[in-house]
Amino acid sequence: LKKSSRYLEILTKEFSRLPGIGPKSASRLAFHILKKPLTEVENFAQALLEVKQNITTCKICNGISDEDICLICQDDNRNKSLICVVEEAKDILTINSTGEFQGVFHVLGGVISPLDGIGPEDLNINSLINRINNNQIEEIILALNPNIEGDATSLYLGKILGPLEVKITRIAHGLPVGTDLEFADSATIIKSLEGRQEI
């Protein structure tokens, strides 16, 4: 018996189930909750439940949404003729948080991976083709992860979307900003050489 309260023990266990939270952090978080005002804890509990109960998939981009159409696809300030294709819904957040991209998104729902039995038919490719056919799209930016599956899927999409008369680009792969050449792996250096640009 390590705790003086069963409720505290249960909450600590719940926290320690979250990714990246060890037993010590879980215990600290449980004590933190104990000290928080009841209304704040109620808000937290409500936020947890509401996410599970209300969230759905955007009918346009397949991203996470509260309604049929997500806030980004609803946003009139966004450039709807520029579609960034990502693997997962959470990639939208990563790209959006830079504040640089002002277009919209399309979530593939994965990448082609024969070893995992995932083929093109398992991805949201048809809905992407429909979006291109039914709207004035200027450019499709492929922002898949720089690994074998991401590369293969980008190549496949390039082939499939090629006849649709839309510009298709891929985000650059190369050395991350702020790193030292010394510590970069050779695959990254090769990519950065291939992607060299005139200055």
Place this chain on the structure above:
Amino acid sequence: LKKSSRYLEILTKEFSRLPGIGPKSASRLAFHILKKPLTEVENFAQALLEVKQNITTCKICNGISDEDICLICQDDNRNKSLICVVEEAKDILTINSTGEFQGVFHVLGGVISPLDGIGPEDLNINSLINRINNNQIEEIILALNPNIEGDATSLYLGKILGPLEVKITRIAHGLPVGTDLEFADSATIIKSLEGRQEI
């Protein structure tokens, strides 16, 4: 607008309010909740609320408890004649998690700190004296933090409890296990010299 869903945004904000959780971790945790089954998230939300709604203070040790008397004070396997005095309820957990201490606890609720306006009358000292007077107590172990306030409070308790005919000890301060003498601060080295034991 960074997220495609308001509910996800709210939950991310709630996670980022927790201590030690930055915006990136908060976002990762919110997505993790999205993927969890509803029943698991419900259990988590319930654990949060139950801790706030049901937890009280143990009438014996002032520790965290689900009932009038906490699980530790209720435990017949524990040595009730050995009381470890700690500053905060969470210190009980720290000492208990070692598995070495088989006695019971007494939570002071702080330390004497004139600068913060905390005097002996603000601490659970009278209830400690009552515990000593009304039970057969063999030893009081003072386990306050090794700082000025902790030291002053330990000295004060030593004086106050001295006439009660009970053995009073203090946990040893010295070099932490596994560290190098080279990296220890001089205050710790002085404490470890003062507390030297014959081998």
